[in-house]
Amino acid sequence: MNWGTELWDQYDNLAAHTHKGIEFLDKYGNFVKDRCAIELEYAGKLRRLVKNYQPKRKEEDEYQYTACKAFRQLLQELGDFAGQREVVAENLQSNVVRELHLLAKELREERKQHLNEGSKQMAVLGTAVGSLERARRSYERAARESERALEAFQRADADFNLSRAEVEKQKTNMKLRSQACEDAKQEYMDQLRKTNEAQRQHYEQRLPHVFKQLQDLDEKRIKNIKNFMLSSVDVERKVFPIIIQCLDGMEHAAKSINEKEDTQLVIERYKSGFVPPEDFRFEAATGADATDAPAAHATHNHLTAARGTVSGNRIKKRGGLLSIFSSNKNNMSMDGKEDYSDLPPNQKKKKLQAKVHELTKQVGQEQAAMEGLMKMKGVYETNPTLGDPMTVEGQLNECCDKLKKLRAQLRKYEELLTEANNQVCAPPLHPAARTNGAAPTQATSIGSNSESLSRSASESSVSTGTGCTGTGTGPGVGGGSCTGGRAAGGSPESGLGGELAAAHADHTNGDHDDNDHDPDHDFYGDYYYEADLQPLGYCKALYAFEANGTGSTMRMECGEQLLVLETDAGDGWTRVRRSNTSEEGFVPTTYIATTLYADAHH
Secondary structure, three states: OOHHHHOOOOHHHHHHHHHHHHHHHHHHHHHHHHHHHHHHHHHHHHHHHHHHOOOOHHHHHHHHOHHHHHHHHHHHHHHHHHHHHHHHHHHHHHHHHHHHHHHHHHHHHHHHHHHHHHHHHHHHHHHHHHHHHHHHHHHHHHHHHHHHHHHHHHHHHHOOOOOHHHHHHHHHHHHHHHHHHHHHHHHHHHHHHHHHHHHHHHHHHHHHHHHHHHHHHHHHHHHHHHHHHHHHHHHHHHHHHHHHHHHHHHHHHHHOOOHHHHHHHHHHHHOOOOOOOOOOOOOOOOOOOOOHHHHHOHHHHHHHHHHEEEEOOEEEEOOOOOOOOOOOHHHHOOOOOOOOOOOOHHHHHHHHHHHHHHHHHHHHHHHHHHHHHHHHHHHHHHOHHHOOOHHHHHHHHHHHHHHHHHHHHHHHHHHHHHHHHHHHHOOOOOHHHHOOOOOOOOHHHHOHHHHHHHHHHHHHHHHOOOOOOOOOOOOOOOOOOHHHOOOOOOOOOOHHHHHHHHHHHHHHOOOOOOOOOOOOOOEEOOEEEOOOOOOOEEEEEOOOEOOOOOOOEOOEOOOOEEEEEEOOOOOOEEEEEEOOOOEEEEEEHHHEEEEEHHHHHO
16 A cells, blocks of 8 residues: 555645654653663662661571571562663663664654655645646636637628728737637647646656655654564563572572471570579478578579569569570670680580681681792792792791691680580489589589589689689689679670660660569569568689679679579579678679588488
8 A cells, every 4th residue: 555646635644644653652762761760760679678678787696597598588589680670671771762762863854854855746736737727817818808809800890880991900909819819728738738747747756755755754663663662572571581580589588498497596596505403392391490491482582583683672574585586695695705604505615616617717728828838938949030938938937826826726615615515415413413412502503514614714723823812713714813703894695694784774775565574573664573582592602703783793702602592593693692781683603602501401
């Protein structure tokens, strides 16, 4: 189908149609441009979402669980997914929007040229038609004048009153008018032939050529819209394999979640390694002996020890100890002692294992560096032109010194790890065995673990050639006097004391737990009150200890005698009272030798 043939008389409509077509091309271009903006905005929001939910540094410990690892992997895959949306936007911008803009500009220029050519051809035809119309009017006018001249001659010829000269005059005028009419007729016929020829050329060749060019232009526009749409689809289809990989990665991350593994990790993370407390013993009602009174309250005091700590008679509730997604600085702190003796046995073992692994890796790296330096030195000695062997000597000495220090540290921590393994793996004492004799019974709460720690502390003191009365060190303390076993104002970083310090800080900051209530006590805020506890026994301080300043712990001097109010509930802390001042608080169980009244009777 040809516009020149079928639409020979629709020049104005074709001009309007091609204009609307190019406007539609612009409209499609704006659509793709807006879509690019949406894709970029979507990708940007996805990236911000991924960034906002990335684990913070303080949350890194929580991301050992499979669910947390899967979430991190999902975030990574979502970030890659956002990257593919950016690729779609960039390719649409370069392959469609830019090309479409250039095409629209080109089509406008072509259309303008074609319409100018069409206007020119229309003007040529109009000129021919105008000349024909003027020739026709001249011919009609000449014919009328010729006819009037003929009539005048006929009247003069019939009128006998007129002279011969007058008749000849009319005859001459008639002939002139007749000749003028013939000339006008001939001119009209010539112009008619020319105009018809011009009209045939216009409608059969010139205007169809212009219309064909406009038709080609419109078909080019339509074809390119088709190609742009296909290109848009192709741009998105090309990223589908990667998007599918991202979705597969998300699916794989979700399937990698293992509830059994996570619950086992909770055990590994929070297990203290302490031995559960011994069974409660039956106390015969033989009288109100002063030494039996503490035993009569043993059950009440033991349960109180598991609840919280006290400042005076006001006891702070414990909360969040087993929360998976809370920050537990007590069991996992890296700010404690160098040998991790302030941590529970199992946590101490884990820290020592990590330290041994780290030191082993560092030793391997230094050994590799030393081997490389030795090879370099050998090459220099063989071929002095390559370098001076003495330039490597200093580096070798430095590397050797560093390697010696690392190996010494590694041996130290391997020994500590062996000792920690023995503590964790030591079987708990039988209740009957734990009640024999009147020796100090800090083993009543932590079994053989505290004995090993105390023995380690004693060996440390002997190795320095000093005792507790001199400048010996407590368990895990690097140096200082006997009264400096803990840094002044330092907070115990494991077990109950640190938890209570954090709880006290939470209360100070206005944080309350309205859901944790004990119906056995009257509450005011986060505290409850109870009567003074009766002593369960006494203890002797093996090492000095400085309180953390929060009111939950109590300082003590090396060799000081204290009353035991609550035994170790498995968290590494024992509640004591200073008899002369009635001051109460918690001290590390491993820092004291305990004798309970019930054990003394047996």
